Amino acid sequence: MGPRRTLHPLSLLVQAVALAAAVAQGRLPAFLPCELQPHGLVNCNWLFLKSVPHFSAAAPRANVTSLSLLSNRIHHLHDSDFVHLSSLRTLNLKWNCPPVGLSPMHFPCRMTIEPNTFLAVPTLEELNLSYNGITTVPPLPDSLVSLSLSRTNILVLDPTHLTGLHALRYLYMDGNCYYKNPCRRALEVAPGALLGLGNLTHLSLKYNNLTEVPRSLPPSLESLLLSYNHIVTLTPKDLANLTALRVLDVGGNCRRCDHAHNPCRECPKGFPKLHSDTFSHLSRLEGLVLKDSSLYSLDTKWFRGLARLQVLDLSENFLYNCITKTTAFQGLARLRSLNLSFNYHKKVSFAHLHLAPSFRSLLSLKELDMHGIFFRSLSETTLQPLVHLPVLQTLRLQMNFINQAQLSIFGAFPGLLYVDLSDNRISGAARPAATTGEADGRGRVWLLSRSLVPRPLDTLGSEDFRPNCKAFSFTLDLSRNNLVTIQSEMFARLSRLECLRLSHNSIAQAVNGSQFVPLTNLRVLDLSHNKLDLYHGRSFTELPRLEALDLSYNSQPFTMQGVGHNLSFVAQLPALRYLSLAHNDIHSRVSQQLCSASLCALDFSGNDLSRMWAEGDLYLRFFQGLRSLVWLDLSQNHLHTLLPRALDNLPKSLQLLRLRNNNLAFFNWSSLALLPKLETLDLARNQLKALSNGSLPSGTRLRRLDLSGNSIGFVTPGFFALAKGLEELNLSANALKTVEPSWFGSVAGTLKILDVSANPLHCACGATFVGFLLEVEAAVPGLPSRVKCGSPGQLQGRSIFAQDLRLCLDETLSWNCFGLSLLAMVLGLAVPMLHHLCGWDLWYCFHLCLAWLPRRGRWRGADALLYDAFVVFDKAQSAVADWVYNELRVQLEERRGRRALRLCLEERDWLPGKTLFENLWASVYSSRKTLFVLAHTDRVSGLLRASFLLAQQRLLEDRKDVVVLVILRPDAHRSRYVRLRQRLCRQSVLLWPHQPSGQGSFWAQLGTALTRDNRHFYNRNFCRGPTTAG
Structure with missing residues (x-):
């Protein structure tokens, strides 16, 4: 939980203005922070809300028909929370304030509901308040049809709680008092508390420590669920007026604790007590649950009058002897589903099991569940009473420790669609069964109690592309058994079989085309999680109609070094459309190419295609022979890159390519043009970074x-x-x-x-x-x-x-x-304080600095000059003037780009109206350097002399040497000043070279001389040059 924040009025005003501006700029999602889903559902699940969100008036609140606030932290419901939802029909408030026993951290929580919270929603039809710490039923609107109050702290129901709910049809109050939500008592349902609910059809009161059926229940009830209470006695008066009842669940009231998966209280000796006429008046009953009730026998009279009974659950009882002898099923001609699972004898496995003859009367039976009865042999006599049942479709016999099974017996069942023999110990074909034998304990095997717990079914890895066996006419499931080899004798008389599951066995056989000969109509074969040896080229060729073949997780033979594997059988299966070779670690010594004209989907995930494609061109065309392939999975193949030539050799018919969970850090997107029909590309969970x-x-x-x-x-x-x-x-x-x-x-x-x-x-x-x-x-x-x-x-x-x-x-x-605001505040406090404490000292320092500023300003002004150089030359010499205007000016002002210099020229930059001396003085003092262009140095007069004297005057005043000499005739006689200057400051005296090759160096040296201070050019052996005054 984050820190609590207090919203001040100003903050609220700012947020309101921001929200208004947001609406003006563009529409935000209408029901923030929730999500609007189709059909008017607003989903607010798992948002850790502490209050019901009040949606904006701009949102289409009138269209909201369902609001889900599942798993939040709403502990208080106000009268106004749902007023604005005028069309609300469904409200889910589950898991907001769970009772202490159901809270993950066992924190106590009490939910407060104000009186008009739900009354303000007159359209409400479905309300879920389960898993909340409420102790009483809140006032509810009379429009309510479904109400869930399960896993709450409501322990009393009286007529005043549900007054006026004439439209209520479904009421759930499960788990208000049991081991996870303890209360040290039982739920109290006052006599007649529910009688006023004239339209109530479904009532669930499971897990409430009830010791008897509540009295005066409404006669309109069609479904009554009372399982896992402590009702150990049932008499006709308990259900006397419930003549409309269609479903009755009273299981788990007197439990069999040796098979319990949660805290269990042993059934008292001599119980349960079910009167023989308990159900006789329930003529409309269609479903009856008596599971986990410690029943040792079945009273024939219990089912008398239940002519419409279709579903009967007798699982987890002690009916292991009753199954072989009972006559209780003789009158159940409409029964469609019968569950007898886990009716085993404690720690005993029977050698044989023979069903009672009364099973023959179940002419409408479609599904029979007999898993967990524990018998070791399945023969023709075991299921003899079921053979002639005309509509029997599903037979479940898993987890029975069967080690000998005569599978051919299922060929005699005309309408059988699904037989489940998984999780047994079948190791091969059974010997002919004996014609006699009872479940009398002869040949018993004592078992450990941990063997009684069923294991969860594994999810097959290839289900996402393989056809569902439910669509076929006959399926046999032999997964998770002890099969090591397969003989064709096992499947005698099973030519009708279309789907066969043999996964999770230990089959280490080299299949050669003779194992499944009788299965001429087989269309789906699951051999995953075995150790099959694919050496023969005619494997599975005895199955001409085979459409789907799962060979995934058969990696052991492929990891054996030096052993070859032949996949050429794929080309000989004319109807094959789906093939899985996933998770076999295939990397070498396999057929160089898969060929098939019919294969549509191939799962090749979990292999090592990276090593295969690293072998040059050996396996580059491995998939090219699959001319009709549409679906290809190459996930988890350790691919680091996918070259265009690899994609080019994939079938052009591909529409889906899956490359998940590889190591691809690069993908050539333009190579997708090589797969013209590709519609789906899956590159999830790779290493692409951009x-x-x-x-x-x-x-x-x-x-x-x-x-x-x-x-x-x-x-x-x-x-x-x-x-x-x-x-x-x-x-x-x-x-x-x-x-x-x-x-x-x-x-x-x-x-x-x-x-x-x-x-x-x-x-x-x-x-x-x-x-x-x-x-x-x-x-x-x-x-x-x-x-x-x-x-x-x-x-x-x-x-x-x-x-x-x-x-x-x-x-x-x-x-x-x-x-800025902090600075202004500090200055506002500091300035008056400093003025008060040391005003005179500050005044003195200010004037001292003021006196120093003019000198500093003059030095700073010297750096901000108008020109870089004042060019002085003799205008009477036309050659010199031409060189200045056409060479010097062009090179320094036009050809230096951003480093161009600003030159001061007499005929261009002097101001008319001023005297010659004023212009001359301004030019010398407004320029960084004074550049003298001379043809000879022995005779200097006129403007040249005056400019030279002003430059020397500037040297005396500002201590800056600004003289730069350019001599156009290096062979001319040089004066003593020039020779001395060459000795002291050579780089300020430049000679014009007449060879074109040296002119580039001259202009570079001249640029340096004009832009740098002459002090850096003086020869330190003679002097340091002029220095500024300290």
Whole structure:
């Protein structure tokens, strides 16, 4: 639980304004934080809500017909919580405030319901308040049809609690007083408490410690469930007026504790006591449950008058002897389902079992469940009374420790559809059975009690593509037995069999085409989880109609080094459409190519195709011979890359390609064009980090693309845009921080499913993905609740709509505003305090600095000059003037790009109206350097001399040497000043080279001389150059 926050009025006002602006900008999901689902259902499950959400008036609240608030933390229901839902018919409040015994942490909890909470909803028809700590029935509207008060703390029911509920048809009050929800007493149902419910048809009072059937129940009841109480005596008056009853469950009231899976109280000796006429007046009864009632025999009179009985559950009793002798079934001509499971003798397994002759009278029986009776031999005499039952379809005999089974006996049952012999100990064909023998204990085997507990059925790994055996006319399940070999004699007289399950055995046989000869009509064969040796090329060829073959999890032979495996039999099965070779660790020494003209689906997951394709071209065309293949699963094949040539050698007929759980870090998307009919591509749970290498090709028929469970953090704009047929895209459980509309283009409008849940989205202010997801809201499953933020920290794990990201303040701006306001506050406090404490000292320091500022300002002003150089030359010399205008100016101002220099030229930059000396003085002092262009140095006069003197004056005043000399005729006679300057500051005296090869170096040196201070050019052996005053 997060820290509690107090909402102040100002905060509420700000949120209200933000919400109004949000509505003005665009529509948020109507029922935040819940999700609107089809048919008017609003799903608020598992949102940890502490109160009922009050939806916005802009939401279509009148269309809400069902509201589910399952598994939240709502402890208080107010009168106004549901007033705005005018059409509400179904309300689920289950698991909000569970009783202490049912709470995961055993915390006490009491739910408070105000009087008008449900009365304010006059349309309410179905209300679920189960698993909540309520002690009384709240006031309820008279429109209620179904009410669930199970697993609550309501221990008393009297007529005032349910007054006026004339429309109520279903009432559930299970588990209000039992070992998980203890109360140290029994549920009290006052006589006549339910009599006023004239339309009540279904009443469930299971697990309530009841010791008798409640009195004066409404005669309209059609279903009464009283199981797992402590009702050990039943008489005719207990059910006297319930003549409309169709289903009665009184099982578990006097339990058989040696088979219990939860706390159990032993049935008292001599009980239960069922009067012979207890059910005789229930002429409409169709279902009767007497399971787990410690019955040792069946009274024939119990079923007298039950001509309509269709379902009878007698499981978990002690009827092991009664099954062989009883006559109780003779009058049950309409019985369709009979459950006799776990009617075993304690710690005993019988050698034989023979059913009583009265089973022959069950002419309408469709399903017989006899698992857990514990007999070791199944022969023709075992089921003899059942042979001529015309409509018997299902026979369950699992978990009986059968080790000898004569399977051919099932060929005599004309309408049998399903026989379950799984979880036995059948190891092969049975010897001919003896004609005599009773379940009298001869040949008994004492068992350990732990053998009595049934194991859960395993889920077959290939069920997602293999046909369902329920669609076929006859199925035999021999899974989880002790079969080591298969002989054709086992299946004699079973030519009608269409589906055979032999999974989870220990068959280590080399099948050669002779094992299933009698099964000429077999269409589905499940041999998964065995140790089959696929060496012969004619394996299974005796099954001409075989459509589905499951050979998954037969890895032991494939892991034996040096042993070859022949898969050529696939080409000889003309009707084969589904084949599973999954999880066999196939990696070498197998047929180089699978061939079949009929195969449509192949499961090759859990092998090592990476090693196979690493062997050059040996297995490159392994799948190419499957000309009709539509469905191919290559998951868990250790693939690190999938080259275009590998895809090019897959069947062109492929429509679905599954590559889940590999190690793919790269996928060549353009190679999808090599599979022109591909509609579904599954790349989930790989190692893709970005979708940046190209895009989905145009013209692809791809409709479904699963990229979930990767590490994708970047998607190239337009990646999905060319896949015009894309309808379903799964990007969940990746590393995406945003979802951009530019990824999809026009495809975004045609997507039916876009799953972006479980991504660490960055919920920054103004995040663009919020608006985009709102545009495609109908395609995003769980948008309000499952699409969550990954950053920043305060929003991590919360819905992207926890705050409106289109209106929230930017975090950087918030910090800047905070800093400025803090600074203003500090200054507002510090300035008056400092003025009061040390005002005179501050005044003195201020004036001291003020006196220092002009000098500092002059130095700073020297750096902010108008020109980089003032060019001085003799205009009378036309050659010099031409060089300055056409060479010097062009090179320094036009050809240096961003490093161009600003030159001051007399004829261009001097201001008219000023005297010559004013312009000359301004040019020298407004330029960084003074550049003298000379043809010779022995005779200098006029403007050149005046400029030189001003430059020397500047040296004396500012201590800056600004003189740079360019001599155009290096062979001319040089004055003593020039020679001295060359000695002291060589880089400020430049000679113009007449060879073109040296001119580039000259311009570079001149640029350096004009941009750097001359102090850096002085020869340190003679002087340090001019220095600034300290």
